[in-house]
Amino acid sequence: MYRLVCVHCGATYSPDQIIYTCNRCGHLLTVEYDLDGIDVSRDEWNRRPLSVWRYRELLPVRGEPVSLQEGGTPLYHLKNIGKELGLSELYAKHEGMNPTGSFKDRGMTVGVSMACELGMTTVACASTGNTSASLAAYAAKGGIPCVVLLPAGKVALGKIAQALMHGARVISIRGNFDRALEMVHELCISHGLYLLNSVNPYRLEGQKTIGFETIDQLGGEVPDRMVLPVGNAGNISAVYKGLRELETLGFIDRLPMMTGIQAAGSQPVVKAIEQNLEVLVPESAPETVATAIRIGAPVNAEKALVAIRATGGTAAAVTDEEILAMQRDLARKEGIGVEPASAASVAGIRKLAELGLIDKDERIVCVVTGHLLKDPETVVRQCEPPTEIDADLPSLLSALR
Numbered sequence: 001m002y003r004l005v006c007v008h009c010g011a012t013y014s015p016d017q018i019i020y021t022c023n024r025c026g027h028l029l030t031v032e033y034d035l036d037g038i039d040v041s042r043d044e045w046n047r048r049p050l051s052v053w054r055y056r057e058l059l060p061v062r063g064e065p066v067s068l069q070e071g072g073t074p075l076y077h078l079k080n081i082g083k084e085l086g087l088s089e090l091y092a093k094h095e096g097m098n099p100t101g102s103f104k105d106r107g108m109t110v111g112v113s114m115a116c117e118l119g120m121t122t123v124a125c126a127s128t129g130n131t132s133a134s135l136a137a138y139a140a141k142g143g144i145p146c147v148v149l150l151p152a153g154k155v156a157l158g159k160i161a162q163a164l165m166h167g168a169r170v171i172s173i174r175g176n177f178d179r180a181l182e183m184v185h186e187l188c189i190s191h192g193l194y195l196l197n198s199v200n201p202y203r204l205e206g207q208k209t210i211g212f213e214t215i216d217q218l219g220g221e222v223p224d225r226m227v228l229p230v231g232n233a234g235n236i237s238a239v240y241k242g243l244r245e246l247e248t249l250g251f252i253d254r255l256p257m258m259t260g261i262q263a264a265g266s267q268p269v270v271k272a273i274e275q276n277l278e279v280l281v282p283e284s285a286p287e288t289v290a291t292a293i294r295i296g297a298p299v300n301a302e303k304a305l306v307a308i309r310a311t312g313g314t315a316a317a318v319t320d321e322e323i324l325a326m327q328r329d330l331a332r333k334e335g336i337g338v339e340p341a342s343a344a345s346v347a348g349i350r351k352l353a354e355l356g357l358i359d360k361d362e363r364i365v366c367v368v369t370g371h372l373l374k375d376p377e378t379v380v381r382q383c384e385p386p387t388e389i390d391a392d393l394p395s396l397l398s399a400l401r
């Protein structure tokens with residue numbers, strides 16, 4: 001049993017209403033369960049495979065989900081980078097290992113399943129790339145048409161390739177992601193498409209399972225800190241919401257310090273935390289190499305600020321150079337391939353550790369959100385091209401010398 005509740009004024013709505021913002025105050029909605037009525041134990045969960053659907057009692061879908069086997073992603077111990085930073089308990093949860101290569105799949109399995117249960121006939125989103133790749137794939141699996149709006153020239157090649165190949169109707173706008181989101185929201189309201197950006201409360205339910213899995217992979221222990229790259233701020237809000245539910249159920253007895261990392265050229269949440277603002281000031285011209293988090297007006301900011309403040313967490317910004325350096329370090333020192341936005345979380349921890357702003361004994365989990373192959377152009381720009389030689393052994397030996 002659950003209902004939709006406004007995160008700001010508490011107004012409630014029936015779960016089958018197609019609604020994204022509160023009719024009374026215009027703020028976002030969230031899914032509220034009757035947690036007293038939830039009948040499941042941690043032992044029962046632990047008997048099921050590690051996946052989004054291990055936690056189905058805390059998800060809104062009732063029928064058979066539209067699934068591509070999402071979740072169950074690896075949690076890696078970053079021994080080498082951790083050693084350099086003096087952090088013996090530094091981990092990365094690799095969300096790039098999901099079916100379309102990002103954490104969005106956790107959200108889309110739930111969001112597209114709900115679209116089908118609610119009888120919606122077309123799904124839509126705006127995207128910096130990953131949301132569109134994921135929605136296109138899940139819409140294909142669910143047999144439902146899909147429309148995506150992208151900021152022209154600002155989406156990594158791998159992500160566009162995915163949206164196109166999965167059969168979405170792809171439109172590029174001459175404007176940034178924030179404008180694309182406004183446009184698609186308007187389109188969905190006026191023409192009855194189902195909006196599957198992070199304003200959709202059901203989609204975020206799937207993403208909260210990142211936190212559930214992390215704790216299960218740590219043998220039931222809560223990490224001291226969870227670090228996430230922040231763009232539209234849905235993921236950090238979702239993970240916090242899920243962990244609060246586990247706390248209310250008595251499955252955990254504390255929360256990690258939720259820590260958000262943004263790019264220096266796109267850091268409205270960091271500024272709101274640093275300046276102790278109640279309401280975030282949007283940035284009109286966000287810019288960063290980490291195009292996935294090139295977002296100036298994060299729609300979930302209100303929830304993200306609560307998550308960070310209520311847990312004693314923090315927010316920090318990293319430069320593009322710091323992001324790319326960490327992308328290379330993860331690849332070369334740990335064997336972990338991630339896209340630039342994902343490297344931001346670990347780059348943020350490097351910065352906080354070097355500034356002495358975190359306790360070196362903390363157990364820290366960085367969520368690395370998308371796969372290296374999402375943005376091959378940024379990878380190739382950083383690496384030496386292959387050496388081309390004549391096809392004979394002497395040439396090979398001389399090239400290797």
Ligand SMILES: Cc1ncc(COP(=O)(O)O)c(C=O)c1O
Nearest residue numbers: 130231232233234235292369370
């Ligand atoms: C790879 C990647 N990392 C991080 C983010 C930021 O997540 P959120 O928008 O939920 O803050 C996104 C996009 O949203 C993304 O695609």
Ligand SMILES: N[C@@H](CCOP(=O)(O)O)C(=O)O
Nearest residue numbers: 127128129130131197198232
């Ligand atoms: N990085 C995101 C931006 C959109 O965020 P959403 O969570 O609101 O869908 C993307 O991949 O498009």
